[in-house]
Amino acid sequence: MCELLGMNCNVPTDIRFSFSGLIERGGRTGPHKDGWGIAFYEGRRCRTFLDASPGCESEIAGLVRSHSVKSLNVVCHIRKATHGRVCLENTHPFVRELWGRSWSFAHNGRLKGVKRRPLTHYRPMGTTDSEHAFCWMLDRIRERYPTPPKRDRSLWRLVADLAKDLDTCGTFNMMLSDARSLYCHCSTDLSWLTRRAPFGEASLIDAEMTVNFAQETTPNDIVTVIATRPLTHHEPWQAMARGSLIVFRDGLEMWSTAA
Amino acid sequence: MCELLGMNCNVPTDIRFSFSGLIERGGRTGPHKDGWGIAFYEGRRCRTFLDASPGCESEIAGLVRSHSVKSLNVVCHIRKATHGRVCLENTHPFVRELWGRSWSFAHNGRLKGVKRRPLTHYRPMGTTDSEHAFCWMLDRIRERYPTPPKRDRSLWRLVADLAKDLDTCGTFNMMLSDARSLYCHCSTDLSWLTRRAPFGEASLIDAEMTVNFAQETTPNDIVTVIATRPLTHHEPWQAMARGSLIVFRDGLEMWSTAA
Numbered sequence: 001m002c003e004l005l006g007m008n009c010n011v012p013t014d015i016r017f018s019f020s021g022l023i024e025r026g027g028r029t030g031p032h033k034d035g036w037g038i039a040f041y042e043g044r045r046c047r048t049f050l051d052a053s054p055g056c057e058s059e060i061a062g063l064v065r066s067h068s069v070k071s072l073n074v075v076c077h078i079r080k081a082t083h084g085r086v087c088l089e090n091t092h093p094f095v096r097e098l099w100g101r102s103w104s105f106a107h108n109g110r111l112k113g114v115k116r117r118p119l120t121h122y123r124p125m126g127t128t129d130s131e132h133a134f135c136w137m138l139d140r141i142r143e144r145y146p147t148p149p150k151r152d153r154s155l156w157r158l159v160a161d162l163a164k165d166l167d168t169c170g171t172f173n174m175m176l177s178d179a180r181s182l183y184c185h186c187s188t189d190l191s192w193l194t195r196r197a198p199f200g201e202a203s204l205i206d207a208e209m210t211v212n213f214a215q216e217t218t219p220n221d222i223v224t225v226i227a228t229r230p231l232t233h234h235e236p237w238q239a240m241a242r243g244s245l246i247v248f249r250d251g252l253e254m255w256s257t258a259a
Numbered sequence: 260m261c262e263l264l265g266m267n268c269n270v271p272t273d274i275r276f277s278f279s280g281l282i283e284r285g286g287r288t289g290p291h292k293d294g295w296g297i298a299f300y301e302g303r304r305c306r307t308f309l310d311a312s313p314g315c316e317s318e319i320a321g322l323v324r325s326h327s328v329k330s331l332n333v334v335c336h337i338r339k340a341t342h343g344r345v346c347l348e349n350t351h352p353f354v355r356e357l358w359g360r361s362w363s364f365a366h367n368g369r370l371k372g373v374k375r376r377p378l379t380h381y382r383p384m385g386t387t388d389s390e391h392a393f394c395w396m397l398d399r400i401r402e403r404y405p406t407p408p409k410r411d412r413s414l415w416r417l418v419a420d421l422a423k424d425l426d427t428c429g430t431f432n433m434m435l436s437d438a439r440s441l442y443c444h445c446s447t448d449l450s451w452l453t454r455r456a457p458f459g460e461a462s463l464i465d466a467e468m469t470v471n472f473a474q475e476t477t478p479n480d481i482v483t484v485i486a487t488r489p490l491t492h493h494e495p496w497q498a499m500a501r502g503s504l505i506v507f508r509d510g511l512e513m514w515s516t517a518a
Contacts, residue, residue, distance in 0.1 A: 088301040100382035
């Protein structure tokens, strides 16, 4: 299996604290040593850092940990290969362009039979069921909306329907971003937390690291972090309901299938 | 304007020496300080490092200079913005998927009126004429060949025709890779060099750096480097003919419009 980390904010925010916790699970505090990747949005495009080597010892992960990149939307993944060999082609997040925007996708779980679903527009480069599922979702979105729908809610509903469909193939914990929103679907394990004023301190579970967010933020900042398992002690992480999808924008839960 | 650097080899090769020369021109020995980017192929996918800050002082460029990434195909670009603001969306190389492969593209020059050409399949994320031209090329390739053509030569000929067409809009020095070959079109400035046994020494023009390739290679290695301007002293760089296109594969000139 794998672990996921996402962030969605109302002001560009540095994810290094959360990333430092997650990446330890990439071979040190967790077994997810078969590569890792992260996508940071800047406008309509995202910048990715990918590596097929274990996160805990990756030189590129070291750069991501030390170099501040501020972003409104981040999708991150550490991999424990269950399907498909360890190589760049099979490293999440996967990225494709639709409507002149980067869409990025990361997944945790197995999806049986998904590779038999025909694809029209987008093709996988690697051999994972995850990338095939991503291409299938984008095909459906593009088919239904050759240009962006007028109402955001129409897109949210479609993504939720597609996620629900894929969930029937097995386990579909996933994060998807279209450069504006972050979509999270929970099949078995996803927890989230919104940090906003008054900010306090937090300590990582996986590393000796504490941060005082009051010193790092302004009173208007709203930052939501979503992860397979909570990353910090003593913060009110809430588990997503199984089978639910939440759309985050501007750091807030904008819509969900539970609503 | 901008500068380009490409590499095509028969065995995965480290580009750090050439990159170290080029990146100096990103604000130190040259004026191309409006961002830089590099795409390294690993199989069908490429890994990119992109930064909108000057190459000569970029922390990410520092990583690329110090961290060995071996690749058969590399496309690299340093930017001096003439069209479109300085931001990630406008940073070359641009990347899109076709036939389950990453295609990457970098361009030097202005293309007047190219943004009026209609697009069907691929859409730009940024505002450069370069990215629009890339989307237009991929649209044409995809339209003609929904799946890869049986004969490589058919594709090479099509790419050459598209490049010739774009060249009529202004200046079209470009590098394109489809994960197998490297296509270089020279409108005004591109020079190239093939290194093979017996290997010797080379010294950069833009930095104090010398390498003895005999120590870094095996006798079977064939490495071609292509750049806007020669990067080293005392090596037999040859200028490409204006209006010509060369297809490199396995480190060799496989085909050209001059042939």
